[in-house]
Amino acid sequence: MHTFTFVTPGKVVCGAGAATDGRLAAEAALLGKRPLIVCGKSLAMSGMLEKIQATLPDARFHIGVPPEPTLADCTAAQGSAKRCDSIIAIGGGSVLDVAKAAALPGNIYDYFDGKLAVPESGSDALPILAVPTTAGTGSEATWVGVFTDKRGTAPKKASIRGGAMLPRTVILDATLSASCPxxxxxxxxxxxxxxxxxxxxxxxxxxxxxxxxxxxxxxxxxxxxxxxxxxxxxxxxxxxxxxxxxxxxxxxxxxxxxxxxxxxxxxxxxxxxxxxxxxxxxxxxxxxxxxxxxxxxxxxxxxxxxxxxxxxxxxxxxxxxxxxxxxxxxxxxxxxxxxxxxxxxxxxxxxxxxxxxxxxxxxxxxxxxxx
Ligand SMILES: [Fe+2]
The missing domain is CATH 1.20.1090.10 (Dehydroquinate synthase-like - alpha domain)
Structure with a gap:
C-alpha cells in the first residue's frame, strides 16, 4: 500500500530556441500581462536577455541573483515584483529559487521561520514560468527554494516549500545552457x-x-x-x-x-x-x-x-x-x-x-x- 503525493508543473515546452523564438512569450502571455523577469547577470552579458526582452516588451527586470542566495536577496526580488502579475525565472538554481520567493505575497522571513505557510497555487501568489539555464538543481520542476539565513552567528541554509512555488510552465531550451562553462x-x-x-x-x-x-x-x-x-x-x-x-x-x-x-x-x-x-x-x-x-x-x-x-x-x-x-x-x-x-x-x-x-x-x- 502506498501513501504519497505527486505534483509537477502543468506544462513543459522543450525545444532549441524556444526561449527566443516567441514560444516563451506565448506561454508567458497565458500567465500575465506584466511579468517580472528574474535572472542572473550572465544572461544579460551573454546577449541572450536582449533577445528574450525583444519578445516581451512589457516585462520588468530583476537582474543579478548571487549564488547561494540569502533571504535578503529574496526580499529584494519581492520588492521588484510589486506591480507585476507574473514571474519569469531564467537562470540556474539560485535564480529560480529567488524567483519562486519573489512570487510569494508574505514576508520571506516568516515563511523561513515557519510562522507562515507557503500558500497553495492559485492564491494571491504570482504564477511562475521557469526557464533553466543549467542542467542541475531541477528547481524548475519543484516547489522548493533553498536559501541562506544570515541573521544568526553562523549562516543557516534551509528550504521553503509549497504549492505556490511550483512553476506553472517550464521552457527547456538547450541553446541557453550552451555557454555554461x-x-x-x-x-x-x-x-x-x-x-x-x-x-x-x-x-x-x-x-x-x-x-x-x-x-x-x-x-x-x-x-x-x-x-x-x-x-x-x-x-x-x-x-x-x-x-x-x-x-x-x-x-x-x-x-x-x-x-x-x-x-x-x-x-x-x-x-x-x-x-x-x-x-x-x-x-x-x-x-x-x-x-x-x-x-x-x-x-x-x-x-x-x-x-x-x-x-x-x-x-x-x-x-x-x-x-x-x-x-x-x-x-x-x-x-x-x-x-x-x-x-x-x-x-x-x-x-x-x-x-x-x-x-x-x-x-x-x-x-x-x-x-
Ligand atoms: Fe541538490
Whole structure:
C-alpha cells in the first residue's frame, strides 16, 4: 500500500530556441500581462536577455541573483515584483529559487521561520514560468527554494516549500545552457545525478518518482561527459536539461537523502558550489547506505554498467574525470565546524528521507571519510 503525493508543473515546452523564438512569450502571455523577469547577470552579458526582452516588451527586470542566495536577496526580488502579475525565472538554481520567493505575497522571513505557510497555487501568489539555464538543481520542476539565513552567528541554509512555488510552465531550451562553462556543467550535472540517486533510494520514493529518477540517473551518466567536453553539443545539453528536470520531478515529493542533508550546512559555511559538495559526498554516503542492504543501489549500478557492490568507486571516478576536489579540507571548512554541521544535518528533511537511519556518529564518519 502506498501513501504519497505527486505534483509537477502543468506544462513543459522543450525545444532549441524556444526561449527566443516567441514560444516563451506565448506561454508567458497565458500567465500575465506584466511579468517580472528574474535572472542572473550572465544572461544579460551573454546577449541572450536582449533577445528574450525583444519578445516581451512589457516585462520588468530583476537582474543579478548571487549564488547561494540569502533571504535578503529574496526580499529584494519581492520588492521588484510589486506591480507585476507574473514571474519569469531564467537562470540556474539560485535564480529560480529567488524567483519562486519573489512570487510569494508574505514576508520571506516568516515563511523561513515557519510562522507562515507557503500558500497553495492559485492564491494571491504570482504564477511562475521557469526557464533553466543549467542542467542541475531541477528547481524548475519543484516547489522548493533553498536559501541562506544570515541573521544568526553562523549562516543557516534551509528550504521553503509549497504549492505556490511550483512553476506553472517550464521552457527547456538547450541553446541557453550552451555557454555554461565546463566546471559549472560538471557541478550542476553531478547535483542532478545525486538528486536522481537520492530520490530513487529515498524513503519517500513512490511508483511515479521511481522511473523518473532511474531514467534521469542513466541519462546523466550517458550525456554529462559529452556536455562537459563540448558545451556546444546541443543534443547533450538538451538530454541533460530533460534528465535534470526528471530528477527534479522525482525529488519534489520523493525527497532526497544524507548527501543533501550534509551538503547544505557545509555549503552555508564554505560557499562551495552545491553540486561540487554533492559529488564529493556521494561515495561515502553510498558506502554508508549499502550497510542497510539496498537492492535499489543494485538497480542503479546495473543500469550504469557499474559493479553491483561498488557503485561508490564508480561515482568516485567521476570526481577525477570532472576535476572535482575529493576533500572537504580543500574547501576552507574547519574541523571545529563539525559539531554544528552534524547537528544541522540530523534535523534536515533530506536526512530524514535517507533510506538508512542516520546517527551523529554516522555523519561524523562521512565527514571524516572525505576530509
Ligand atoms: Fe541538490
Amino acid at each position: 565546463p566546471h559549472v556543467t560538471a557541478y550542476s550535472g553531478m547535483d542532478a545525478f545525486v538528486q536522481a540517486v537520492e530520490a530513487f533510494v529515498s524513503r519517500g520514493a513512490n511508483p511515479f518518482t521511481d522511473p523518473l529518477a532511474l531514467q534521469a540517473a542513466f541519462d546523466i551518466a550517458e550525456w554529462l561527459p559529452s556536455a562537459f567536453r563540448d558545451g556546444e553539443n546541443l543534443e547533450a545539453r538538451e538530454r541533460m536539461l530533460i534528465a535534470s528536470y526528471q530528477a527534479g520531478m522525482a525529488l519534489n515529493t520523493a525527497r532526497l537523502g544524507l548527501v543533501h542533508g550534509i551538503a547544505h550546512p557545509v555549503g552555508a559555511r564554505t560557499g562551495a558550489a552545491h553540486g561540487l559538495l554533492c559529488a564529493l559526498l556521494l561515495p561515502p554516503v553510498i558506502r554508508f547506505n549499502l550497510g542497510a542492504d539496498l537492492d535499489r543501489y543494485s538497480d542503479i549500478a546495473i543500469g550504469l554498467g557499474a559493479p553491483r557492490e561498488d557503485l561508490a568507486a564508480f561515482a568516485e571516478k567521476w570526481l577525477d574525470d570532472f576535476s572535482i576536489p575529493r576533500h572537504l579540507s580543500e574547501l576552507g571548512l574547519k574541523r571545529t565546524d563539525f559539531d554544528a554541521i552534524i547537528a544541522e544535518t540530523l534535523v534536515s528533511g533530506s536526512t530524514k528521507a535517507n533510506p538508512r537511519t542516520v546517527h551523529e556518529s554516522d555523519v561524523r564518519e562521512v565527514l571524516e571519510a572525505c576530509w
